Amino acid sequence: MFSKNLSPIILQSRSTFQGISQAVGARTATNLVQGEPRNPSVKTPIPGPRSKKLIEELNTLQQAGTVQLFADYDKSIGNYLVDVDDNVLLDCFTQISSVPLGYNHPALLDVFTDKHNLKSLVNRPALGVFPGEDWPKKLKNVLLSVSPGLPYITTMMCGSCSNENAYKNLFIAYRRKERGEKGPFTQQEMETCMINSAPGSPNLAILSFHGAFHGRTLGSLSTTHSKAIHKIDVPAFNWPIAHFPAYRYPLEENQRENEQEDKKCLAEVEDLIEKSKRNGVPVAGIVVEPIQSEGGDNEASPEFFRELQRIAKRHGAGLLIDEVQTGCGPTGKMWCHEHFNLDSPPDIVTFSKKMQLGGYYHTEAMKPQETYRVFNTWMGDPGKLLLLEQILNVIKSENLLQQVQKIGDRLKTGILQFEKEFPHLLNSTRGRGTFLAVNAATSPLRDDFLSRLKQKGIQGGGCGDHAIRLRPALIFQEHHADIFLDSFRQVLKETK
Amino acid sequence: MFSKNLSPIILQSRSTFQGISQAVGARTATNLVQGEPRNPSVKTPIPGPRSKKLIEELNTLQQAGTVQLFADYDKSIGNYLVDVDDNVLLDCFTQISSVPLGYNHPALLDVFTDKHNLKSLVNRPALGVFPGEDWPKKLKNVLLSVSPGLPYITTMMCGSCSNENAYKNLFIAYRRKERGEKGPFTQQEMETCMINSAPGSPNLAILSFHGAFHGRTLGSLSTTHSKAIHKIDVPAFNWPIAHFPAYRYPLEENQRENEQEDKKCLAEVEDLIEKSKRNGVPVAGIVVEPIQSEGGDNEASPEFFRELQRIAKRHGAGLLIDEVQTGCGPTGKMWCHEHFNLDSPPDIVTFSKKMQLGGYYHTEAMKPQETYRVFNTWMGDPGKLLLLEQILNVIKSENLLQQVQKIGDRLKTGILQFEKEFPHLLNSTRGRGTFLAVNAATSPLRDDFLSRLKQKGIQGGGCGDHAIRLRPALIFQEHHADIFLDSFRQVLKETK
Structure with a gap:
């Protein structure tokens, strides 16, 4: 497992969960969001049969050719996007980089239980x-x-x-x-x-x-x-x-x-x-x-x-x-x-x-x-x-900017190591924090990487002609980084 | 009172309130939204002292010269916009024509008490x-x-x-x-x-x-x-x-x-x-x-x-x-x-x-x-x-499109009558439904009408160079129309 190559990381104690500071292995860390699954899990090709049916339905109403899958936003949680075929994906793309705290963060679900806030929402001036x-x-x-x-x-x-x-x-x-x-x-x-x-x-x-x-x-x-x-x-x-x-x-x-x-x-x-x-x-x-x-x-x-x-x-x-x-x-x-x-x-x-x-x-x-x-x-x-x-x-309260720097370092170190291991497949690792990218040798190879990553339960994204871009939420943790790196390494190893 | 010049209007009975079909006088009608005040009430010049203070505050952050007043959206209800100085205005402009059911409509306040709906809101894809x-x-x-x-x-x-x-x-x-x-x-x-x-x-x-x-x-x-x-x-x-x-x-x-x-x-x-x-x-x-x-x-x-x-x-x-x-x-x-x-x-x-x-x-x-x-x-x-x-x-359930036609006729009939009474002040009444307008003789006169209407508790709007436009909510009723017409008539009568 890739995470064995990295030193164990000390997670800060955080007010939102009971655990105290502890050394954690990659997959056993306490989650910033309660109820997150421990691992991705993929049950069907993606898009699965239910997604495909819904894409067909949507296509009768609009150009739906860009839809990758239909999501179940009731089930999605933290860094995990759950689709309508019950595939559970570690989300490293977060709705084109637009989801800062993952899915169903309790702080956000609470906002509109306040009557004043609800009225601010409904009475849009x-x-x-x-x-x-x-x-x-x-x-x-x-x-x-x-x-x-x-x-x-x-x-x-x-x-x-x-x-x-x-x-x-x-x-x-x-x-x-x-x-x-x-x-x-x-x-x-x-x-x-x-x-x-x-x-x-x-x-x-x-x-x-x-x-x-x-x-x-x-x-x-x-x-x-x-x-x-x-x-x-x-x-x-x-x-x-x-x-x-x-x-x-x-x-x-x-x-x-x-x-x-x-x-x-x-x-x-x-x-x-x-x-x-x-x-x-x-x-x-x-x-x-x-x-x-x-x-x-x-x-x-x-x-x-x-x-x-x-x-x-x-x-x-x-x-x-x-x-x-x-x-x-x-x-x-x-x-x-x-x-x-x-x-x-x-x-x-x-x-x-x-x-x-x-x-x-x-x-x-x-x-x-x-x-x-x-x-x-x-x-x-x-x-x-x-x-x-x-x-x-x-x-602020979770020091997430510091967390992003730490996780970003871990991800970048990992990807740079892949560059050395697979120089014919990857180059030009770059970026800041967790806002990272690496180029695949060719454009079709990039698309192939993303598609095989998805079948391993990693929702990634591409940009430009050759790049795989990482856009995880700010609550992405060490064990998530390691899941991504493990899966990416497998994809690279399995590339003919 | 202007409403005396119009025949009494029969309100349909509606499922959302207890009243059965009844002949109603202008100010005693059952409201489509419970808890509406019976009349506008103006306590201060508008903008009032609290609004003025907030405009100053906002102006340190952005160009705030377009702000007419600060509203209290907790207190605003139905067709009535309540401002932070406790002025209660009959809203005939509805946020530049963007509020269909008035303020704090119970059907809208209910939407996000449903957990699935709340998650759809918070997990914006x-x-x-x-x-x-x-x-x-x-x-x-x-x-x-x-x-x-x-x-x-x-x-x-x-x-x-x-x-x-x-x-x-x-x-x-x-x-x-x-x-x-x-x-x-x-x-x-x-x-x-x-x-x-x-x-x-x-x-x-x-x-x-x-x-x-x-x-x-x-x-x-x-x-x-x-x-x-x-x-x-x-x-x-x-x-x-x-x-x-x-x-x-x-x-x-x-x-x-x-x-x-x-x-x-x-x-x-x-x-x-x-x-x-x-x-x-x-x-x-x-x-x-x-x-x-x-x-x-x-x-x-x-x-x-x-x-x-x-x-x-x-x-x-x-x-x-x-x-x-x-x-x-x-x-x-x-x-x-x-x-x-x-x-x-x-x-x-x-x-x-x-x-x-x-x-x-x-x-x-x-x-x-x-x-x-x-x-x-x-x-x-x-x-x-x-x-x-x-x-x-x-x-659909309240037949509001029919309601709009009926109220629109009442409003238009009233304004056309003003045109005849005050031909030197008003002309060119026009529009469909409650989407109505009338021209003031001059542009300064139009602005003056709007400002005096406001001091009588009517929030109106202008458009073009000469027009007063009406943009009430779809829940605007007979008695609201009559309040508007009464106030407008007073403004016209008081014009030197």
Whole structure:
């Protein structure tokens, strides 16, 4: 068993279970969530017969070709996703990285037994016009308590609309600077914007990176460049796109090349900004993921991000760091970009997924001075913020960020060892915390690994062309890591 | 009291309350929601001192200039919105038309006492990949049960992203027709779309109307033309925009002119489609509201919509009817366009607001054949669908659509009478069901009416430049209508 190769790990004692600190073997550890099964168990091919029947049924109502299985969310618990054919899967993908505390966490099941909370959920207000009494307090105590150094918050519904609206803040801030603080809108601007023409609808751009994913609505899709099938046939803004660093691994053996790669990409960014301005399309903002997630878990160095911020500042463009997938703890810090030691916080940080609702933090300069410029009916959802409140409480009380770092180290050490054992199958292990990825030698091999992992009871995910990505919940523990590593090792050993 | 001018109305007996059919006076009617106050009551200027303090607090965290008051959602009940200064307002605006059953409806408060429902809420899946067992059944029994004749459903989060994604379906369907059913993507398309260039990112347009509102994300904002402040400084797709009919009122006295207006606008639509095609930007779809809501409650005739659909068909463009604000009953039918007697259902109908979650119904032709083309992490929210399930149950069991027609007639009759009494103050009463509007003579007068109505305990809303819009909940009853009419009459009488 793989876990025998690792030293025994001491679990901290935790208030939610009775056990005291104890040395634990891989499969006998006390669980952070009571009632978790000890092991995955697979009874049918996946999707199983019941899932297949439901996929057929769903397909009569919508394009259901992306469905992998139907889940039983009454039975799913902690890190284990149970499907309708009673297969029990260790979930290392967590609903595309959107489940921070696993399934049916007692802290979350409790939220709406409180009558006030239930009424906040059911009486969903137009938050921009008639917010409930405790909304400012909740924004402050919940969202602001984990802000990456940014004082303002705009709440939204999902990642795409967070990015879309944040782009608007970037455009608005850029034009305000151009006008000077006191400049009113001209009559011409007011009139031309109504017919989508300049100067009211100005030729401004958001610079993005090849391989990026920022969403699928038309503005955010114009900055998404991960897969053709996401983009084909959809009109796009013709905005500049720079190359994101493509590192060689292992990093420590390729330091010089990778530094060169950073420099090349940064020079291209600066060049594109200048060119775009000369062509009459100034770059109002740069949008970047701290780790390009959908595009293949492509990482870049802290130096790259620090320099990128300096370039943005130099050219009067805002820097938006998209933490929709990386935010809320999986890298071992609340926000991945906190690993970068930037000169100052980014201008905007967007979030969604594990945060339950979309939104963004931003600077004073990014706050529109006029009303109704960034606005919609709901502006978020108080019910989701109540769930987030409990999630953040559990993250703090259970020291889950520290847990993520520890488990991440264990996983990364294990996968790096597989790289050495199976160099023809795996390469380029990378990532932070449990937000990890490794490349398979080929794309079909990657798909084959994921499918065989699933038959061993591991729900994994892919990204980019070659990568297997790990996206476990923040409550993933040593024994879960060992189950994953054991299964992955078997899959690799069984590969012809 | 105004109600004395109307004949007494017979309320149907209803299973949810004990009363049997009875003739009721305006203020003594049995309420559809138990515990409603009998009257509005206003104790402070609105916003009151507590609201003002909270607005200040919120303004340290975000642009809070749009907030009218802070509400107490524990105390709000039925048609009455209670604010934090204990002002009790009859809500004729319902959170920008998004609350179908008023506040704290018992049917909604019950939904999450069921353990299975609670788990569906808390374990929010990536619906496109790991839906819960009952998702297809819920889509069918809840959403499909009120479909306007369209067999497919895509669920989303909000109105903007419903329109954004629906536009993608229009583009995809248009290009599929161009390619022929069997055509694969060319290598060139696959490559160029990744850099936002044609032919992969094609020059295709969505035709929209002046005065329209379809959302505020970049794609939907390109089809929104209601107010400059929504659009200024934000880049837009330069798509064609046609004039929406601007009718003269009363309709029955201006039939010929209004028919001419329809014809002029329809000719412009056809002309723009042809011109756009000649300019290399074919129109893939037309997006239109059945009543332009944010833009001023501008209505158009059934004939206009029938002919618009024929034009769309003739030119191979899809017709998208945006029912985000009009859908779910306020016009007396589930969908406003059902008043139009179209030749066939529209290609796409989008919804949100009262429906609790965003989404759209569509035809077979609008369903992408390939996977992952219209997709995102959440693809809606099962928790919201559970609320909608109960809302639709109550609409059916309480015959609320019939109720809306009846109350709408009462309101419209009353407002038309005011038009006659105060022709220098009001004109152009219009709308369907309780989805009604009337123009004030000037824009400042409109704002003044709304503000004085509020001090009499009526929460109203404006739209466009001159309109007061009514957006009561579907549980608005005779006595509520009479309270509104009484107060409005007082406001008009007190106008110097």
